[in-house]
Amino acid sequence: GLTALKKTYGLGVGAGNSGNSIYHKDVLKDQPKISMHNFWIEILVDGGVVFALIFYLWYVYLIRKLYQLYTKIDKSDILRYFAISCALSLAGFIIGAVSGSSVVYDFPMWILFGFSIATLKVYQKVRINNLALEDEGTLPC
Numbered sequence: 305g306l307t308a309l310k311k312t313y314g315l316g317v318g319a320g321n322s323g324n325s326i327y328h329k330d331v332l333k334d335q336p337k338i339s340m341h342n343f344w345i346e347i348l349v350d351g352g353v354v355f356a357l358i359f360y361l362w363y364v365y366l367i368r369k370l371y372q373l374y375t376k377i378d379k380s381d382i383l384r385y386f387a388i389s390c391a392l393s394l395a396g397f398i399i400g401a402v403s404g405s406s407v408v409y410d411f412p413m414w415i416l417f418g419f420s421i422a423t424l425k426v427y428q429k430v431r432i433n434n435l436a437l438e439d440e441g442t443l444p445c
Contacts, residue, residue, distance in 0.1 A: 343401035390420040
C-alpha cells in the first residue's frame with residue numbers, strides 16, 4: 305500500500321483501488337495484494353496524504369469534543385454517558401481497526417461515527433434552547 309502511495313506522489317490511488325488488480329499490474333507491475341489489513345493505512349493509500357491528515361484530525365477532534373462534553377455535563381444527564389461511551393469506543397477503534405480488513409464496509413463503524421456526531425449535535429441544540437430560555441427569564445424545572 306505504501307508503495308502505491310509513493311508511486312502516486314502522495315495523491316492516493318482512489319477509494320477502493322488499493323486492491324484493484326488492473327492498477328497493480330499497470331502502475332506497480334506487481335500481483336495484487338487485495339487487503340492491507342490496516343484501516344488507517346488504507347485511508348492513507350486510498351485518499352492520499354491530504355485526505356488522510358484531514359480525516360485523522362477530524363477523528364481526534366471528535367474524540368476530544370466528546371470528552372470535553374463528558375466533563376461539562378451534569379452527572380445525571382444521559383448525554384454524559386453517551387459522550388464518554390462514544391469517546392472510549394472511538395479510542396478503542398483506533399487499535400481495533402489496525403487488524404480489520406476494509407473496516408469501511410462494516411456498518412457498526414458508521415453507526416459509531418453517526419452516534420458520536422449526533423451526541424454532539426443534541427448537546428448543541430439543548431444548550432441553545434437553554435440559552436434562549438435564560439434570555440426569556442424562564443428555565444424548565
